[in-house]
Amino acid sequence: MAEREYAYFSGCSLEGTASEYDASVRAVLKELNVRFREPDDWSCCGSTPAHTVDHVFAAALAARNLRLIEKIGLDTVIAPCPACMTAFKKAQHSMTESEIFKNKVNELLDEPYNCGVESKSALQVLFEDVGLDAIAERVTHALPGLKVAPYYGCILNRPPEIAKFDDPENPISMDKVLMAAGVEVTNFAFKLECCGAAFGVAKREMVNQLTYKVLSMALDSGANCIAVACPLCQQNLDLRQEQVNKTMGSNLNIPILYFTQILGLVYGLPPREIGIDKLVVSADDIVYSRITVEEMRKRAELEAQAKAKKPEKKIAKEEVKTEENE
Amino acid sequence: MRVGVFICHCGSNIAGTIDVAKVAEETKKLPGVVYSTTYMYTCSEPGQEEIQKAIKTENLDRVVVAACSPRMHELTFRRTVAKAGLNRYFFEQANIREHISWIGTDKELNTNKAIEAVRMAVEKVKLNKPLFSSSFKINKRVLVIGGGVAGMQAALDCADGGLEVLLVEKSPSVGGMMSRLDKTFPTIDCSICILGPKMVDVAQHEKIKLYAYSEIDEIKGYVGNYQVKIRKKATYVDWNKCTGCGACMEKCPSKNSYDHFNFGIAPTRAINIPFPQAIPKKAKIDPEYCRQFTKGKCGVCAKICPTKAIDYEMQDEIVTEDVGAIIVATGYSLIDMEKLPEYGGGRYPDVISGIQYERLLNASGPTSGHIVRPSDNAEPKTVVFVACAGSRDKSIGIPYCSNFCCMYIAKQAILTKDHIPDSQSYVFYMDIRSPGKGYDEFTRRAQEEYGVKYIRGRVSRIYPKGNKMVVRGADTLLGTQVEVEADLVVLGTAVISNADAGHMAEKLHISYDTFGFYVEGHPKLRPVETNTSGVFLAGACQGPKDIPASVGQGSAAASKVQALFSKDMLESDPAVAKVNINACVGCLKCVGTCPFQAIKEKELRDGRIVADVIETVCAGCGVCTSTCPCGAIQLQHFTDNQILAEVNAICLK
């Protein structure tokens, strides 16, 4: 791992509203000895209204940044924000697919981009490059009682031909990463469901309903916390809960953490350093519940002894399989 | 040399985009051509008479017909010229329809291309030699691969016709998919009740030799004379001793073995008899679950068995059989639910496949016909059926329709109502495909008499909510989203070819399409033949099929075999390799490359070594001809000179 070096593209939201995501990602990468550099003079990734009006322009915005990275001699960029990542991956995709498109884009740039940079989300890097073992190795703390519903949002792994990461309908990377870190995850059916954030301003009613669905489904799945990997998801699910409660007559109060914040906690990082305090729905209970792995082991033993008295039967669930017939 | 050329209009199929008159007039100028004419439908009887007349009046000694593909009518016209007294190989067919008139839009270019096509044929036919087929004895035994309803039908029809039949079934019992079904549409009669007797007949027919739990290892030879290696898989139970009493199954301690017969809807024992009506009704051990194999100790069944039939040391056994024809009825598989993540990908116990539901409905199934949900064994009140679960879905590579899901879903919905009168069924569908006799009425009954709610639209997601499964989809007729809270969801999973369909095809030298289904000789006119003579198709291995269609094909394939075996001798195709012993230098490179070991070395009287072709074994591929450096071994009808003549006809300017 160590010898490899990545580029790091924080992007606008991680500079602002999602600074805790930025902080936690950097902290976790540091903990896992992932080396990275930031390109100087980076600019908008193109995932702004740009891509709704002009694809070449949007791609050019992305390609400019990718070119900067290419120039400092790096071939992979970590873009924690899915919007940036998708903008990059999309530009990369369409520029490598079509020579014509590539030329159009490069015409707009000071220096032509030679498509030499692969873009990955922080999750993708942890899951594919760092690997679950390395993630598990570093764990020092446990969060007993914490049940996390991993929420992937809409673009982290879609569309498949562009994201080229995880299953478009049933992603499991975040589940795996959190499990590797010793965190319990629930079987969350709405891990991809639209939270409506994109319409946050235009169609508030609808967004409230959608957000409500996602949050309540998380609770139904037995979760007491939602893990996200996208600033927009986080903001919408976290910030909107009060509003949702008003309109839907619910009283939701479930903390929305970046999955990197949860990793930070089990890695024993100080909560401030990973911006836990910036959350709207307080995650203090989770922080207080944190204990060291040793204590956790002791508890487990005690429970085991208690259990030992009444042995339980369990029938392994058979996976459903079709069989050839002749 | 007097060549006659006959250009076919094929109605407007050819004449529409080719100036046939010009082709006739131009080709008349070719050296050797003494007669050239056009005809509306050359393959018609009067059309063929025209050719025969011309052969007489113009005393032609070679004939070229420019018409459709030789794959269509070559044999027809060979017979035509033969009737007129010419050797049937004094004929060539130029394909100006499939390869020209149907694919080119520019009439001038097409016409020119047609003229050249005829010129090639003329140049070749001038070099054609008279060939005479020799005849060889055939082995009148038939091998049927697959003991599903199609295979059994084929086997029984052949056997009743007096032929010796070998029926090879991969699983421990014959019966195939149909033996798993509860009722059959549209008559709702009990599947096993109508299939059972056939299964018994198969077992008892003195002409049928059944190889259950066996697979095909290797097939060698050619039509009339195949050598087949059959692998009898180890059952670890001596079937000669086993009485099928089932005592072992009751006592077997490993109770969580995967039940292939029930598609895993419920576990079975490591030693098991697949189902009560199994034929043969014998037990077999699944070593991956049996404790004797996994843990190395147990032996309960061995102790319990009254006839001491258990044999943990048993090995696979290979037997070799000779047959003259092969009927392939290997059936189909169903797509793995893991391929459908948006429907839970098999993670939710209460989302099951149609065939699993079939087992739940079935009185001899794991629940003795009581419909219960796998998760909590509760009786479902709301059941949602999802048609086209995988079918007609390009994104997972299954663009085709699975043919019978619409019907069995209607059937299952009806049966659900019968079993649970206060239940409500929903069906999400794309289109209702019910083109069979009595089929459409049946789907209507489901809706009108049984109140099944049909929702036209695809399901986008299935997710659990409390102890229910929420099915969310579009209702394209109302143009809204719909969500149904179901107790049980049944997926009409797509029909796919068997995982090993490709390998089987390779063993048989038959071709298969992109989806692994076997390719028939002609999509309309040779539905059960393959391009490999002596090998026939029956049932769903050729494409998704319901029961009547499969049975029909089984009988059709059987009748084809009967026809083939109606003669004692078969005519060998004379278009085989022939050695010119004067040119052969005996380097024997051909011997090494022949895929059929059809070439042996032969010592001449003067002690010279030359290659020698075994005519009946040679399949006529011509690999030897392109191997031989001195052109001494020539594939008749496709000799170097004949192909060169065609090359020169279009290249030399």
Add this chain to the structure above:
Amino acid sequence: MPEIASQELRVVGFLCNWCSYGGADTAGVSRFKQPTDLRIIRVPCSGRVDPLFVVKALLNGADGVLVSGCHPRDCHYSDGNFYARRRLEMLKKLLPFLGIEEKRFHYTWVSASEGARWQQTVTDFTKRIHELGPLHAKKEVTP
């Protein structure tokens, strides 16, 4: 007779009877439109295609040669296309050494059911030959 000047080039195809010739038929039956340059020679098996046929065609006036057989493992004669694959690959590497663009010669696998694939192959290959232009404009040919 020369191909219609300037419009067509001379493209020769050797097709195995069982797969590719059938594939070409399927394309026809499905009315998949194709360029008219191709002239098809039917052979029982791609294993019958002596590389010398290809050379002969190219030397004697063809601008491009296409050989198509059954997909590997799917040969009607079980092994024919395996031999073809080796021989034709050898030729493909040799042609440029002789000064003949290897693009002028293509060998591929098309099954009897792949009408669309055949249409694509013919269309693309013919297009490529037209991009290369005539092979024989620059050199004297035959008697």
Add this chain to the structure above:
Amino acid sequence: MISQKLQDAIAGVSDKVDVVIAYQQGFDKLHATPCFMTTPEEIKNVIWNPLCVHNLTSYLPSLKKKKVAVLAKGCDSRTILQFIQEGLINRENVTIIGIPCSGVISVNKILQAINHEPVEDVSFDEKGNITVKTSKGEKTFSLQDVCPDKCKTCRFPTPIVYDVLVGDPIESNKTYDDAYADIKEFENKPIEERLKYWEGEFDRCIRCYACRNACPMCVCQDSCIAETRDPHWISQRATLSEKFMFHMIHALHLAGRCVECGECERVCPMNIPVNKLKRKINLDMKELYNYEPGVTPEDKPPMYTFNVDEVTIKEHKI
């Protein structure tokens, strides 16, 4: 003196065989010529010097049923191995008298240098120089200047296979890449240039078939399709395309079989680089199937076999 050792070696095996094939003096000092010896008396005629250029193993297939002892240089020994691979000879019938060779002499090069004056005498010095005496005086050449090109990159100065070895083995410092440097270089020329080159070379061909007749691997002999009517691959017309076709037939029939003994080029009266095409194919055979003709007896010539999965052959896209 090596010739003496050689004669002893031959005497040693001669009683076990029907015929011994070696070299003897030709019509002048500059020419050696093959000799077929059936009696011990003839052995004294045997000579060995850098003028012994012929590949004597070429005669083996025609003597398949006889017991033969044959003189083989390093390059010639590859021919024998190829014969074994293709089952054209029975190894047990052949006694190979191997003879390490530090390079032979291209008689043509000498003749050109002395512009075809009648040769009076030829002598060699220990440094391997050759001195040729004509009425016009003496000329001395170093072996390097007058050896055939194949010797300059020879990787097998010592026979790979032999029963008796006469003289001490010689090591070669040449590599595979050395041997094919010229091919690689030619491949880098512009394509038009390549076509022009071959047209120029083949146009000189007079279809004398000397290359074919001298080729040890041309098994067809009188049945060569260059001359038959059935099959009728080429006419006798003296057009470029027919000449071109002839050389393609020769090349493709030797695909993956040519042992690069160079006989074809040695005998070509028009100095056509006949061997070049075959060596190019050999290069490809090495790349594709890691196959090199005539180096191991167990190999199978790549054109007569196949792998179901050809890892080295990528499917071609249009």
